[in-house]
Amino acid sequence: MASLMVGVVAYDPKVVLIWEIIRDYAKEKKFDLDYVLFSNYETQVQALLNKKVDLAWNTNVAWIRTKKSAPFAEALLMRDTDINFTSMFIAHEDSNIHTLEDIKNKRIGFGSFDSAQAFILPAYYLKKEGLEPNRDYTMNRVDSDLGKHGDTGRSEYEILEKLKNKEYDAIALATSTWMRMIELGLAGSSFRPFYKSSGYSHCNFTNVTPNASYVNEFVEFMIGMDTKRSDITKMMEMEALSTWVKTGNEELNGYDELEKAMEWLNLF
Amino acid sequence: MERHDLFLLNDSVASFMIRSATLTQAWLLRLNALLPTLRKGDTFKVTVVHRSVSFEFEGWIQVNRCSPVATSSDLNGYSYLVQKDYESHILSEEQGYDGLNKTEPLLDTAPKLFGLMPRGVHIEQSSPLYPFELTEKESLWAKNVTRLYEEAKQNQWSADTDIEWDAIPDLPPDIETAIAQVMTYLAENEFSALYIPGKFLSKISPYYMELVMFLGTIIYDETRHIEVFSRRANAKKIGLQYSTTATQRSLYSLFIEKDYFKTSFLLHVLGEGTFLDLLDFLIKYAPDPVTKKIVTLAKKDEQRHVNYGLVHVKALIQANPKRMDYLKDAVESRKAYLDEMNQENELLLSSLAILAGGSDEEGYELGYERVQQLKKRMGENRIRRMIECGFDEETAKEISMSHTANFM
Ligand SMILES: [Fe+2]
Numbered sequence A: 001m002a003s004l005m006v007g008v009v010a011y012d013p014k015v016v017l018i019w020e021i022i023r024d025y026a027k028e029k030k031f032d033l034d035y036v037l038f039s040n041y042e043t044q045v046q047a048l049l050n051k052k053v054d055l056a057w058n059t060n061v062a063w064i065r066t067k068k069s070a071p072f073a074e075a076l077l078m079r080d081t082d083i084n085f086t087s088m089f090i091a092h093e094d095s096n097i098h099t100l101e102d103i104k105n106k107r108i109g110f111g112s113f114d115s116a117q118a119f120i121l122p123a124y125y126l127k128k129e130g131l132e133p134n135r136d137y138t139m140n141r142v143d144s145d146l147g148k149h150g151d152t153g154r155s156e157y158e159i160l161e162k163l164k165n166k167e168y169d170a171i172a173l174a175t176s177t178w179m180r181m182i183e184l185g186l187a188g189s190s191f192r193p194f195y196k197s198s199g200y201s202h203c204n205f206t207n208v209t210p211n212a213s214y215v216n217e218f219v220e221f222m223i224g225m226d227t228k229r230s231d232i233t234k235m236m237e238m239e240a241l242s243t244w245v246k247t248g249n250e251e252l253n254g255y256d257e258l259e260k261a262m263e264w265l266n267l268f
Numbered sequence B: 001m002e003r004h005d006l007f008l009l010n011d012s013v014a015s016f017m018i019r020s021a022t023l024t025q026a027w028l029l030r031l032n033a034l035l036p037t038l039r040k041g042d043t044f045k046v047t048v049v050h051r052s053v054s055f056e057f058e059g060w061i062q063v064n065r066c067s068p069v070a071t072s073s074d075l076n077g078y079s080y081l082v083q084k085d086y087e088s089h090i091l092s093e094e095q096g097y098d099g100l101n102k103t104e105p106l107l108d109t110a111p112k113l114f115g116l117m118p119r120g121v122h123i124e125q126s127s128p129l130y131p132f133e134l135t136e137k138e139s140l141w142a143k144n145v146t147r148l149y150e151e152a153k154q155n156q157w158s159a160d161t162d163i164e165w166d167a168i169p170d171l172p173p174d175i176e177t178a179i180a181q182v183m184t185y186l187a188e189n190e191f192s193a194l195y196i197p198g199k200f201l202s203k204i205s206p207y208y209m210e211l212v213m214f215l216g217t218i219i220y221d222e223t224r225h226i227e228v229f230s231r232r233a234n235a236k237k238i239g240l241q242y243s244t245t246a247t248q249r250s251l252y253s254l255f256i257e258k259d260y261f262k263t264s265f266l267l268h269v270l271g272e273g274t275f276l277d278l279l280d281f282l283i284k285y286a287p288d289p290v291t292k293k294i295v296t297l298a299k300k301d302e303q304r305h306v307n308y309g310l311v312h313v314k315a316l317i318q319a320n321p322k323r324m325d326y327l328k329d330a331v332e333s334r335k336a337y338l339d340e341m342n343q344e345n346e347l348l349l350s351s352l353a354i355l356a357g358g359s360d361e362e363g364y365e366l367g368y369e370r371v372q373q374l375k376k377r378m379g380e381n382r383i384r385r386m387i388e389c390g391f392d393e394e395t396a397k398e399i400s401m402s403h404t405a406n407f408m
């Protein structure tokens, strides 16, 4: 049998390092695995649907799109950090925003339109509170690195800049990005977080072939990784996880709101 | 359990009150720096005054693989009892070197992730894997190594202040030339004794820190020997004399040996052991008190180096007597290389004869006889040292016969 092919999007050079470690480790464990790099998630989803790759490491948006076209698609495995992912709203202190209601008539900045964390879900959370874009507030967006589904975080850094310059009154971004911004000294003292979402699910390994024999092998291989080895800990640090987790019902439910949000925004 | 009770019950290891209006870089550093000091399952308590910071702190909890065990809010703000959900470090159960006791590594093999660090530190799980080749206690350790390190510290001497360079008398040219030749030879051998431990040092896991530190003292000892022998040769007009292929081939055959155990035996037991007798000879026959003092001080250092080798080799042979054959092979394959050419350093032997007897015919004959006796004594002492290491007499005799005629 040919190697098990996993599709991954090259959103950063470190993706190659991560997958070289996984591939070397697989070779050592006599598990025949290889990877294919894609420049964007749309192409990767197409390749998965056309069975050009066996599995794909998908963002939540890519997962919802895959499932739309292939109802039997299954989410197999995620990082522990993909569970209970959250987004935040951050206001400028001069904009007088303390709660979601305060955003009425304010200028809100979002990230790229294909970023679940910086646009799709935050906008949907506002809608759920009855706040419609361009009726109750002005919706602004910075679309950068489209196709990467927000993986690069670039649009989040760009809207932060605009918040600083008071072009926006508040912005939406991933909590993990905000933590990174504080660390980098980008989160000055004039910013005020006023909302943190409940958790949702982020990436997963997606399979579209029913009853494929490799599915269990792959999941067992990934979960069985020897986390005491320094190459594996290095890979896990780069990929920002401490353990691989099988996608269960609870984790699957973590995609429900995104599906509704994408429907609302006509993102299929 | 009621949330309130959890807060009361908690035996959390730290407690912070964040009053700032944002989660500042400073607070982030403080929180991040707390994590490595906690074990998986440990809890700590944080109260934040501002609502905006509560969002950020909850984000911090989530991003840092922690979980809120309990939360509450009241007039003081928002309180969290937070648990760390992962283990970041491999905890050491050892204290490591303290300068007081005869410390010793407990493990038979250095921990895999042990890097450039003192024994006793807690190692972060994501620490890089260093390619240290020498990680087995058995192949490295000698029980006396910590004591030898302490001895080395106490017995340091200075090539400047301990030697009265100005007091070297003007000697007859024959004698001064002989001294310069002997010093030349000694300095060559000291380079060997410097480079070989240096070569292995970077391959030894720092887990065996006392050994690493002891090798560090050897390296400085040999540096000092190189200095004093070179300086003594150059102290008078005559200066450094001739290197010989015989000596260089001998040192070369030792230099290329890749096995630490074999090298330890060849260098510390056989080589430096034989040197003890040579230095004794020079203590006796050196023509002036300054040179006598130089070789006397050098000999004290060499004795420590030999003592490490003796205990190291003895332990390895005790654990497995077959290792005697292994060492014998090492000596014999070195001999096979050296036998390709005449291997005695005749310049050295002749100079020793002049020092021990004189340069006139009668004196030289006497000196020659004394050098012959020295060689005999060297052989006997080599055998004695090997027997001390656990060799049977016959093997020891065979090995001694095959030992390099260059002495080191
Ligand atoms: Fe020396």
Ligand SMILES: [Fe+2]
Pocket (backbone or CB within 6 Å): B193, B222, B272, B301, B302, B305
């Ligand atoms: Fe030495």
